[in-house]
Amino acid sequence: MIDLQPDSPVPIHEQLASQLMADVAAGSLKTGARLAEYRAFAQQLLTNPQTVARAYADLEAAGVLERHPSGVMEIAAGADVVCRRRLQEAARHGLGEAVRQAVAYGLPEADIHKAVTEALAAPVGRPLAPAELYTAIKNTAHVSRHRDSQHIKVLPPEDGGGPP
């Protein structure tokens, strides 16, 4: 399920790319799965076709998508690894931010360690649903708009790209 929020500070093409990555990481989009042609997808999402084209181009550059000779975009081999790594980077960054905030609010170091240990000891339960994974990435994508943290950006900002 793709859920675009046009008024979010995260550009729509980044939202789309990170939601697709969450689906790949969660296994609901597997290697070889084909995505809708960008104009058809734009029609479904009611968004500008160039926005979808750009998300596809970004994902292609990141090694998540592969252009089939027919022009169709497919999930590339190993895309799940790429996506999971991105999610892990995002999670690591989120942890770092949370710790920095805790320190700034004066939480003693011992308490921070204790909170992390407790969280680790809690039963993990089911794997995250794509939507929850997405929220995790989206929050990081938001944070990554801060200038110092460009390196953890979910997608490289310089990857422009026209229509496929």
Add this chain to the structure above:
Amino acid sequence: MAVDHLSLSVPQGAVFALLGDNGAGKSTTIRILNGLTPPDHGWARVLDHDVWQEAWQLRQRIGYVPERPKFYDWMTVREIGWFTSGFQRRGYLDRYLDLTDEFLLDPRSRLGTLSKGQYAKVGLALALAIDPEVLILDEPTSGLDLLVRREFLGSMVQLAGQGRTILISSHQIAEIERVASHVAFLARGKVLLAASMDELRHQVVRVRARCEGPPPAASALGKVLQEQRLGGSWQVILRDPDRAALDHLRAAPGVSGYEETAPGLEEVYCALLGRKDGTP
């Protein structure tokens, strides 16, 4: 004077949105572009034709959906298509009937008996049947219910996917934010800002921070569109921010929780048009 020194350029293939309050000059601009009102001064060209001198050459290439379309209400859905096809290229009527079918309009219904949404769809079908290179819509979805608005958006997205150019004026900012590639803010007949959605993210930024002591002089950071104190934090919306000044602020002693984001269209709209003098 409705528009004055208004200068805009719409790139081919763009979905270009005109935003502004009532009376900002959106409709006048659109009427000029359609060759319906001659400009007192200046010029406008669409598809390499002067819109006033060569209006007749543009009739078959520009689709126009007016804000409040008015047709001959005694005609049926089919008859208005047949009537209009007399001014259009071959195949117009077939395309029109395909569109009315897609929009679930009964070709035998009299226009006067249609609901507001159905009436608007006739207007859209008449414009799209031209197979236009440029589609111009003036507040096309105002007063229409959600489902009809989505159909309008869908038609626009489809046309944009074919590389056609779309110019739309609207008050539905959320819709514009979804589909537009470019946006221009108008006030009092002038363009306050025109940019692609990407450029806009860099040209207008929102900075938030908590400051011990008095907040910094915002005017040193860029053109201040709006400055607010929200609880303990300070927020400013800047146009053309000064990168070095922002970096300096971020690292300044007594400044914490520095956050810099791209405001949404609605926020940019309010910041730009909420200014008393109406100038950028």
